[in-house]
Amino acid sequence: MRIGDLATRTRVxxxxxxxxxxxxxxxxxxSVSGQRLxxxxxxxxxxxxxxxxxxxxxxxxxxxxxxxxDAKVSTPESRERLAAERDRINAQIAELVIxxxxxNDIIEMTSKPNPECAYE
Amino acid sequence: MRIGDLATRTRVxxxxxxxxxxxxxxxxxxSVSGQRLxxxxxxxxxxxxxxxxxxxxxxxxxxxxxxxxDAKVSTPESRERLAAERDRINAQIAELVIxxxxxNDIIEMTSKPNPECAYE
DNA sequence: CTAAAACCTCACGTTGACGTCAGAGGCAAG
DNA sequence: CTTGCCTCTGACGTCAACGTGAGGTTTTAG
Numbered sequence: 024m025r026i027g028d029l030a031t032r033t034r035v036x037x038x039x040x041x042x043x044x045x046x047x048x049x050x051x052x053x054s055v056s057g058q059r060l061x062x063x064x065x066x067x068x069x070x071x072x073x074x075x076x077x078x079x080x081x082x083x084x085x086x087x088x089x090x091x092x093d094a095k096v097s098t099p100e101s102r103e104r105l106a107a108e109r110d111r112i113n114a115q116i117a118e119l120v121i122x123x124x125x126x127n128d129i130i131e132m133t134s135k136p137n138p139e140c141a142y143e
Numbered sequence: 144m145r146i147g148d149l150a151t152r153t154r155v156x157x158x159x160x161x162x163x164x165x166x167x168x169x170x171x172x173x174s175v176s177g178q179r180l181x182x183x184x185x186x187x188x189x190x191x192x193x194x195x196x197x198x199x200x201x202x203x204x205x206x207x208x209x210x211x212x213d214a215k216v217s218t219p220e221s222r223e224r225l226a227a228e229r230d231r232i233n234a235q236i237a238e239l240v241i242x243x244x245x246x247n248d249i250i251e252m253t254s255k256p257n258p259e260c261a262y263e
Numbered sequence: 264c265t266a267a268a269a270c271c272t273c274a275c276g277t278t279g280a281c282g283t284c285a286g287a288g289g290c291a292a293g
Numbered sequence: 294c295t296t297g298c299c300t301c302t303g304a305c306g307t308c309a310a311c312g313t314g315a316g317g318t319t320t321t322a323g
Contacts, residue, residue, distance in 0.1 A: 025270080
């Protein structure tokens with residue numbers, strides 16, 4: 024599969040895919056003429072990358088993490104790293120829940136008639 | 144209270160506080176010599192701003208939202224805006240939960256001995 | 264065979280929330 | 294009164310994950 028196909032199938036831009044390769048997140052073989060070629064597994068790889076980006080991990084962190092996924096092995100350091108990221112995500116979830124509730128409070132507060140202004 | 148005090152009490156940098164003012168999120172009165180002066184209420188205001196930033200809202204969005212909080216009134220448009228942000232946050236939470244679980248899977252997968260390598 | 268579409272490698276542009284530095288004035292302590 | 298910290302207004306720097314355009318090659322459809 025060529026880069027355009029992978030882009031279509033993952034809904035990720037061609038530029039982003041090249042960027043992932045540049046960051047060492049996504050490997051490709053090359054055709055004789057130098058065009059990138061991908062195996063089917065690249066699709067799920069890209070999805071994983073996107074998920075991790077979505078969770079706030081940086082390219083550098085993902086680059087450290089992916090070899091563990093591939094080898095299905097983690098060193099004590101990488102395990103610690105992974106756990107730290109998980110904790111960070113948990114903290115971020117908690118923060119988002121608070122913000123959401125806060126936002127809901129604001130919605131309710133500004134939607135309902137103000138008792139101070141009630142004429143009865 | 145002067146800007147340094149507010150910075151200390153909120154753990155937000157002086158630069159950030161000036162930035163908030165520039166974005167129309169945080170008002171201040173000025174001393175004769177032009178120094179910014181804040182009321183105690185500024186502390187919780189800054190906390191709210193931080194929470195909303197943390198939830199992924201932009202300066203522009205927060206600037207639209209804060210007047211509603213202050214006036215305790217929302218227009219249909221702003222209510223829609225608020226609800227949209229809340230939904231976005233909910234979606235983001237869901238995404239984070241998935242990523243966290245994925246990360247946990249990876250941790251487990253790479254931590255436990257690989258059955259394929261088991262010698263018994 | 265040819266034109267369009269897809270691909271390649273640079274390499275500069277974008278965006279948001281600040282960081283940082285320069286140069287100048289302001290304020291409580293000794 | 295001066296030393297030293299605080300504050301002021303510009304205004305340029307930063308960082309990450311791409312977007313975008315130039316200029317050139319390759320593949321594909323007709």
